[in-house]
Amino acid sequence: MTAAYDELQRTWTRLHHFGHLQSIAGWDRAAMMPPKGNDARAAAMAEMDGLTHQMRTDSRLADLLKRAEDENLDESKRANLREIRRQWRASNALPQALVEASSLASARCEHAWRTQRPATTGPASWRTSARCSSSAVRARSASPTTPASACTTR
DSSP states (O other), rough: HHHHHHHHHHHHHHHHHHHHHHHHHHHHHHHTTTTTGHHHHHHHHHHHHHHHHHOOOOTHHHHHHHHHHOOOOOHHHHHHHHHHHHHHHHHHOOOOOHOOOOOOOOHHHHHHHHGGGGGGOOHHHHHHHHHHHHHHHHHHHHHHTGGGGGOOOO
């Protein structure tokens, strides 16, 4: 009988499902969501990161991990148990507040990058980049020791 291992596996399966939903919500935030929705989505995702962190650091898991070590597990389950223990230890090294703050900061930084990116990309900067690249290629083909500063962006 592997009751402790089975409970751990159920918990980690739920965590996997929540992580999958987080990935979908993250993709939607990055690809489809209007910019003004970012703060609400970032807050919701940070809270979800906090909740999954709580699940990974639940005090009952220490006992389940200890009991599962003594259960009759095959090699595949033993490997899975080692990975669960590794994730449990890593999660316990971080306070929940830090997990949530990191998630929120990451979402805000990515949003800032996405909103500022159009100013540094697009047809105008592509033309500049192309001129720079072709100038550098011409300069280097004329003299292999010509520095990259030979590139002009007019």
